[in-house]
Amino acid sequence: MYERGVRRWLVLALFLGPSLVGVVLFVAGPIVASLALAFSSWDLLTPPAFVGLRNFERLSRDLEFWAALRHTVTFLAGYVPLVLVAGLAVAVALNGRVPARGVFRAIYFLPVVTSWVAVALVWKWLLNPQFGLVNAWLAQVGIQGPAWLFDPDWAMASVILTSIWKDTGYVMVILLAGLQGIPRVYYEAADIDGASRAQQLRHVTVPLLAPAIFFALTISLINSFQVFDQVYVMTGGGPAGATTVLVERIVKQAFSFSRMGYASAMSWVLFVLIFATTFVLSRLQRRWT
Amino acid sequence: MRRLWPLLTTLAIVAGAFVMLVPFAWMLSTSLKPSTALLVLPPRFVPEEPTVEAYRSVAASFPLLRVFFNSAVVALATTAGQLVVASLSGYAFARFTFRGRDTLFYGYLATLMVPFAVTITPLFIIVRTFGWTNGYLGLIVPAMFTAFGTFLMRQFFLTVPRELEEAATLDGAGTLATFVRVILPISGPAFATLGIFAFMASWNNFLWPLLIVSDRQFMTLPLALATLQGIYPGQTQWNLVMAGTVVSVVPMIVVFLLAQRWVIEGVTTSGLKG
Numbered sequence: 018m019y020e021r022g023v024r025r026w027l028v029l030a031l032f033l034g035p036s037l038v039g040v041v042l043f044v045a046g047p048i049v050a051s052l053a054l055a056f057s058s059w060d061l062l063t064p065p066a067f068v069g070l071r072n073f074e075r076l077s078r079d080l081e082f083w084a085a086l087r088h089t090v091t092f093l094a095g096y097v098p099l100v101l102v103a104g105l106a107v108a109v110a111l112n113g114r115v116p117a118r119g120v121f122r123a124i125y126f127l128p129v130v131t132s133w134v135a136v137a138l139v140w141k142w143l144l145n146p147q148f149g150l151v152n153a154w155l156a157q158v159g160i161q162g163p164a165w166l167f168d169p170d171w172a173m174a175s176v177i178l179t180s181i182w183k184d185t186g187y188v189m190v191i192l193l194a195g196l197q198g199i200p201r202v203y204y205e206a207a208d209i210d211g212a213s214r215a216q217q218l219r220h221v222t223v224p225l226l227a228p229a230i231f232f233a234l235t236i237s238l239i240n241s242f243q244v245f246d247q248v249y250v251m252t253g254g255g256p257a258g259a260t261t262v263l264v265e266r267i268v269k270q271a272f273s274f275s276r277m278g279y280a281s282a283m284s285w286v287l288f289v290l291i292f293a294t295t296f297v298l299s300r301l302q303r304r305w306t
Numbered sequence: 307m308r309r310l311w312p313l314l315t316t317l318a319i320v321a322g323a324f325v326m327l328v329p330f331a332w333m334l335s336t337s338l339k340p341s342t343a344l345l346v347l348p349p350r351f352v353p354e355e356p357t358v359e360a361y362r363s364v365a366a367s368f369p370l371l372r373v374f375f376n377s378a379v380v381a382l383a384t385t386a387g388q389l390v391v392a393s394l395s396g397y398a399f400a401r402f403t404f405r406g407r408d409t410l411f412y413g414y415l416a417t418l419m420v421p422f423a424v425t426i427t428p429l430f431i432i433v434r435t436f437g438w439t440n441g442y443l444g445l446i447v448p449a450m451f452t453a454f455g456t457f458l459m460r461q462f463f464l465t466v467p468r469e470l471e472e473a474a475t476l477d478g479a480g481t482l483a484t485f486v487r488v489i490l491p492i493s494g495p496a497f498a499t500l501g502i503f504a505f506m507a508s509w510n511n512f513l514w515p516l517l518i519v520s521d522r523q524f525m526t527l528p529l530a531l532a533t534l535q536g537i538y539p540g541q542t543q544w545n546l547v548m549a550g551t552v553v554s555v556v557p558m559i560v561v562f563l564l565a566q567r568w569v570i571e572g573v574t575t576s577g578l579k580g
Contacts, residue, residue: 019475019480019481020480020481024480028402028480028481028482029398029402029404031394031482032394032395032397032398032402032485033394033395033398033399033402035390035391035394035395036391036392036394036395036398036451036456037395037410039391039447039450039451040417040451040456042432042451043429043432043447043448043451044417044425044451044452044453045413045417046428046432047424047425047427047428047429047432048417048420048424048425050427050428050431051424051425051427054428106318107319107322110315110319111319113312113315114312115312115315115316115319116316121319121323123562123563123566124323124326124327125322125323125326126562126569126570127326127327127330127559127562128326128329129573130506130558130559130561130562130569130573131510131555131558131559132509132510132512132527132528132554132555132558133510133512133528134510134512134527134529134531134532134554135333135528135531135551135554135555136329138531138532138535138547138548138551139329139330139332139333139548139551140329141535142332142336142544142547143329145544147347148344148345148347148349149349150328150332150349150351153347153348153349156348157348182325182326182329185326186326187573190570190573190574191574194574214311239421243421243422243423245423245513246512246513246528249512249516249532250512250532250535263423264421264423264513267423267426268423268426268513268517271426271427271430272430272517277427277431280427281424281427281428284421284423284426284427285424287421287423287424288420288421288424291419291421292419295419
């Protein structure tokens with residue numbers, strides 16, 4: 018930047034201005050406003066009123082909020098470990114000598130580029146208890162399939178399975194990038210020492226892949242705290258409220274009940290949960306890698 | 307055991323690929339069935355008499371063409387906007403020196419940690435105040451400004467050797483001229499990564515359109531699909547819903563097949579999924 022004086026300011030305004038105005042108006046401003054709203058009561062009709070910590074007090078006694086939190090954690094506890102294991106398995110397999118592995122990588126990645134609404138709809142139809150393909154195929158091997166999304170005991174499991182199907186390819190590409198960074202000599206040395214494939218996976222691949230695994234783990238956790246699209250389309254929080262989750266509650270409180278302050282308070286609880294989890298993970302990573 | 311491993315791995319990979327493809331095949335197969343064939347037991351995987359009746363019916367009862375056009379306009383405009391805004395600001399953060407630059411940049415990065423759910427309430431109020439609900443502006447403008455885009459472009463510009471710009475400056479070119487004539491022509495890879503990311507995020511976005519659009523004339527594909535499953539009396543007409551789903555899925559798959567490398571790069575660097 019070689020301009021001086023007024024021209025210098027003009028150039029700066031030209032380059033930084035659009036982004037700065039937009040980020041302040043549509044990102045940073047709303048974040049600050051949301052924090053203020055978390056301590057206010059606002060129904061959109063009367064002006065917002067400061068209420069101190071009352072929203073958070075009410076949250077602590079809100080059974081629906083605790084249920085949504087419990088369901089979100091259930092989702093996360095089922096989804097995160099399984100999608101990581103599935104993604105790792107596919108990545109390791111597709112890093113080896115497999116015919117047409119480029120084609121396979123593309124196939125496993127297809128669900129990642131597909132919108133959540135499309136995926137949720139096709140799985141809702143696949144899992145249809147009466148006319149769906151899954152139960153029809155299960156019946157052919159003599160298993161009577163459950164009612165899936167219509168059964169409170171199976172609904173969350175169905176959402177988790179669908180999410181794993183969609184995101185395995187995503188974990189795969191992150192871990193493939195990590196795998197390709199491991200020098201071949203380590204495997205050659207392990208071969209010479211007579212290590213089996215399983216031992217090589219345990220003692221060479223996994224330790225050297227740890228940073229990539231941590232990255233995939235962090236992103237998966239952050240995303241699962243915010244699970245929404247699949248739940249909204251597949252179950253709408255049902256049956257009988259068995260699959261309500263945090264973001265779905267926030268949206269409902271804000272846009273169905275016009276409790277803007279209460280919804281904002283809930284969203285900041287979500288932020289704190291995500292922030293704390295990410296923080297703990299980064300500490301763990303520093304110790305282990 | 308050593309001989310067996312590659313064979314077992316290949317078998318497992320093929321089985322997994324089958325699981326990945328079946329839902330897409332089922333989507334297509336259902337969309338080609340007449341309504342009467344939906345309730346046949348056991349369900350047939352290959353439709354007996356394929357028909358495009360479902361596509362016609364869905365287009366008759368829902369402005370599907372218009373919705374497709376909306377999705378395209380919104381995704382393309384959002385992408386173009388993000389590329390312009392992010393490359394200008396990314397360049398400023400990478401090359402300009404001004405007071406408070408690093409603090410401001412950390413402020414940008416900090417916004418990346420805040421989940422979208424935190425901002426939706428005030429963002430909705432702002433967009434409603436501007437009168438941008440049920441219209442293109444509300445879908446496009448707020449999505450043009452992302453700290454992530456600025457960050458990505460800045461990281462790219464930092465890898466460009468300064469000598470390139472210095473040569474242009476010696477010839478008397480100003481900052482803008484240097485940026486346009488020297489920097490932009492070599493920014494293809496960064497534009498491709500950010501562009502595909504922005505396009506995909508916009509094309510697949512559901513929560514934001516759900517909040518600000520209720521008029522079918524301004525719905526994007528994901529919102530229209532979610533609406534479609536509820537508009538038929540009685541049971542969901544799955545052949546119609548799947549026809550709409552096919553229409554929404556095909557363009558993204560085509561983009562992916564044509565630009566695989568950039569799609570994968572955009573998705574992995576951003577942590578965005580669908």
